Amino acid sequence: MADPRLQPLPGFRDFAPQEYALREYLFRAWRSVARRYGFVEWEAPTVEPTELYLKKSGGELPTQLFRFKDQGERDISLRPELTASLGRIVSSCYLDYNKPLKWYEIGSCFRYEKPQKGRLREFVQFNADILGEAGTGADAELLALAIDCMRELGFTSKDFIVRVSDREVWLEYARQHDVPEPRVQDFLGVIDKLERTLPEESDKKLRELGLSRDSIMEFIAHPPTGISPRYESVLADLQARGLGDYVKLDLGVVRGLAYYTGLVFEIFDQGHNLRAVAGGGRYDRLISTLTDGSIDMPATGFAMGDAVIAHLIETCPTAKAQKDAALVPHVCDVCLALAAPEMRGQMLMLASTLRDAGVRVDLPLADVKLGKQLRHAERIGAQYAAIIGAEYPVIELKKMDTRESKRLLLEDIICELIPRKQ
Amino acid sequence: MADPRLQPLPGFRDFAPQEYALREYLFRAWRSVARRYGFVEWEAPTVEPTELYLKKSGGELPTQLFRFKDQGERDISLRPELTASLGRIVSSCYLDYNKPLKWYEIGSCFRYEKPQKGRLREFVQFNADILGEAGTGADAELLALAIDCMRELGFTSKDFIVRVSDREVWLEYARQHDVPEPRVQDFLGVIDKLERTLPEESDKKLRELGLSRDSIMEFIAHPPTGISPRYESVLADLQARGLGDYVKLDLGVVRGLAYYTGLVFEIFDQGHNLRAVAGGGRYDRLISTLTDGSIDMPATGFAMGDAVIAHLIETCPTAKAQKDAALVPHVCDVCLALAAPEMRGQMLMLASTLRDAGVRVDLPLADVKLGKQLRHAERIGAQYAAIIGAEYPVIELKKMDTRESKRLLLEDIICELIPRKQ
Numbered sequence: 001m002a003d004p005r006l007q008p009l010p011g012f013r014d015f016a017p018q019e020y021a022l023r024e025y026l027f028r029a030w031r032s033v034a035r036r037y038g039f040v041e042w043e044a045p046t047v048e049p050t051e052l053y054l055k056k057s058g059g060e061l062p063t064q065l066f067r068f069k070d071q072g073e074r075d076i077s078l079r080p081e082l083t084a085s086l087g088r089i090v091s092s093c094y095l096d097y098n099k100p101l102k103w104y105e106i107g108s109c110f111r112y113e114k115p116q117k118g119r120l121r122e123f124v125q126f127n128a129d130i131l132g133e134a135g136t137g138a139d140a141e142l143l144a145l146a147i148d149c150m151r152e153l154g155f156t157s158k159d160f161i162v163r164v165s166d167r168e169v170w171l172e173y174a175r176q177h178d179v180p181e182p183r184v185q186d187f188l189g190v191i192d193k194l195e196r197t198l199p200e201e202s203d204k205k206l207r208e209l210g211l212s213r214d215s216i217m218e219f220i221a222h223p224p225t226g227i228s229p230r231y232e233s234v235l236a237d238l239q240a241r242g243l244g245d246y247v248k249l250d251l252g253v254v255r256g257l258a259y260y261t262g263l264v265f266e267i268f269d270q271g272h273n274l275r276a277v278a279g280g281g282r283y284d285r286l287i288s289t290l291t292d293g294s295i296d297m298p299a300t301g302f303a304m305g306d307a308v309i310a311h312l313i314e315t316c317p318t319a320k321a322q323k324d325a326a327l328v329p330h331v332c333d334v335c336l337a338l339a340a341p342e343m344r345g346q347m348l349m350l351a352s353t354l355r356d357a358g359v360r361v362d363l364p365l366a367d368v369k370l371g372k373q374l375r376h377a378e379r380i381g382a383q384y385a386a387i388i389g390a391e392y393p394v395i396e397l398k399k400m401d402t403r404e405s406k407r408l409l410l411e412d413i414i415c416e417l418i419p420r421k422q
Numbered sequence: 423m424a425d426p427r428l429q430p431l432p433g434f435r436d437f438a439p440q441e442y443a444l445r446e447y448l449f450r451a452w453r454s455v456a457r458r459y460g461f462v463e464w465e466a467p468t469v470e471p472t473e474l475y476l477k478k479s480g481g482e483l484p485t486q487l488f489r490f491k492d493q494g495e496r497d498i499s500l501r502p503e504l505t506a507s508l509g510r511i512v513s514s515c516y517l518d519y520n521k522p523l524k525w526y527e528i529g530s531c532f533r534y535e536k537p538q539k540g541r542l543r544e545f546v547q548f549n550a551d552i553l554g555e556a557g558t559g560a561d562a563e564l565l566a567l568a569i570d571c572m573r574e575l576g577f578t579s580k581d582f583i584v585r586v587s588d589r590e591v592w593l594e595y596a597r598q599h600d601v602p603e604p605r606v607q608d609f610l611g612v613i614d615k616l617e618r619t620l621p622e623e624s625d626k627k628l629r630e631l632g633l634s635r636d637s638i639m640e641f642i643a644h645p646p647t648g649i650s651p652r653y654e655s656v657l658a659d660l661q662a663r664g665l666g667d668y669v670k671l672d673l674g675v676v677r678g679l680a681y682y683t684g685l686v687f688e689i690f691d692q693g694h695n696l697r698a699v700a701g702g703g704r705y706d707r708l709i710s711t712l713t714d715g716s717i718d719m720p721a722t723g724f725a726m727g728d729a730v731i732a733h734l735i736e737t738c739p740t741a742k743a744q745k746d747a748a749l750v751p752h753v754c755d756v757c758l759a760l761a762a763p764e765m766r767g768q769m770l771m772l773a774s775t776l777r778d779a780g781v782r783v784d785l786p787l788a789d790v791k792l793g794k795q796l797r798h799a800e801r802i803g804a805q806y807a808a809i810i811g812a813e814y815p816v817i818e819l820k821k822m823d824t825r826e827s828k829r830l831l832l833e834d835i836i837c838e839l840i841p842r843k844q
Contacts, residue, residue, distance in 0.1 A: 092436070365555045380460070
């Protein structure tokens, strides 16, 4: 079956309707929660000048870029993430919007990575950002939104945890331990990778900075009380919303990208079996960097990909049951069936009338035996079949689940089917 | 204001929320009509092997490809259109679906063209295709869908016309006039470009084939009665649906891509001032070509881009009025305002309760003067403001349009706001 010429490129995915349904389910959940939080949708170009990513992101992105020259010799890249585009767009039009901006986006990103479970070359991200508010009220609102996206998909505090950290704590730690200023980003990089690096290796790097892995691990395991006033403030806010159980302070989280400042966070499954489901944090200086200091706008945001969350849904019985129930196909409300070929015109007119009123209608496109038409109605999940035959304008309306049938006049069929859509 | 570093690449577009709203309006119309017709959504990768486009499309595409080598030395391209991917995907999974397949897609396509009005390097297309049905019933269903997409946007038969043609008529014409078999595609190409080529030039090319421009123009202006039985059949079908006024036979339409067979069509504004708003037709041999003959599946489809239709909306008063009315921002149902800072926790709890019930809620993220909070509520188009002050749990609920105010208990506020969402 798997003809290689019919496959997508490695790391890319086809979404035939059965696969698209899950994608649509995630999109619906993200949009629904974002709108409840008063966020508005935006979108960026799929392709941007490569410079936009080289300049500010730092970290791993540049090596993973889908980067190429266009026919006009421009150095361009498929977007690996949305924050750089967001910064660019907000900088060009922020005067048209009331602050704080609460913007969300859903779209494809691209990274040239080795394809594996949860890592794809094209994946979909949900991005949510609050711009123009420096206080922790914005961090808390964003965290609440992230938590509610998980709750909307059927996850509880037994299934996931938001690990919140504070980069300022580490910057203060570096200052107190005399880490030289130019080495601070390296220091943050070592902390970021502690969980996935051999202990000796991390320790060696930390000793070069005059530190030790043991003392860092101790600091993470038992952070001094009140070490992050920002976290305390966000926690109190989330507790007032009834969402306090979903977060914990975890200084082991740093986030790879260099542009983060202040509070950062990552969402993990409670078993910590998968990669981060979502991650984000403050990036108060990005817009200033992009505009060479002419616009100063504090910001905080996060992104959630579609691949890891899809894996997590499969491992969580309540989330999986909710998803399976939502994915039952209902392609149409009524499937018209033709028992007398000479009534095709009447059937087409009925289809138009119903569709104009918003009813989802399927109909036979060629002369097909009645039995086959009714099997089609069943397979596509139609709620009703309406059989148009020689007795027209009397029509047989059949409810597909109960198999109940009644004979109705054309105008009664219309009255029966249309109100359900209004 | 227009800092060049803050602009998108030439031919690419930023969609800040004010621009996104129009995009969303088009998407909603396309999705709504497609679902009424019983179509289901699918999506393809943004990037495909270049070979997929070189092999079958012919015509202009290859020179306009955004084509590059990835880090694994694969020759890949940003998709210029969706039909090649559709053919690939359907070939790999058609056994999982009941025929005929009625599939639609909405997504970005990319062409390296000189950017100008209505021509972009990244644009959005709505694609709809029916696969597995060779009869004209499928062509008519697809045309009806295309027409209803235009009607859904507020256009009438005074605003647009569907020019329907039949490639088989031209193939028969070529046979009767002894055009050599290998030159038939060239012949179709000349007909396709008649409207935008100098008469002498077309005539020269046609004379090389033993034909003349004058006789071709006469044939197009006065096609022999009944020359296309396919068109007659489709017209009768559309007339039965009440959609006969939207189409006319116009043999001047041929469509550029080599894979088309049988009926083809293009939608134009009645003044013919713009490029085609949409176009499509039968491509009965594409899937067979893709699978080296192992799968034979007749198909018909069309695509409608977002750029030309957006221009057309601006030129048509009823369509424009409908669009403007739909684009009024309603970012949230209720904007909470805080008159007593010590009540922040109570406000957050109320926000959570309302949001959990589906109400769209905005709230102040920092301590801001009450007047400024109410101005924010007005600017973002909130329907209500709810002012939480020292008298909590008594809350002032203000209707923003009438400025009417009433004081209600917390539970009554909740009862007042939640039912509107259910």
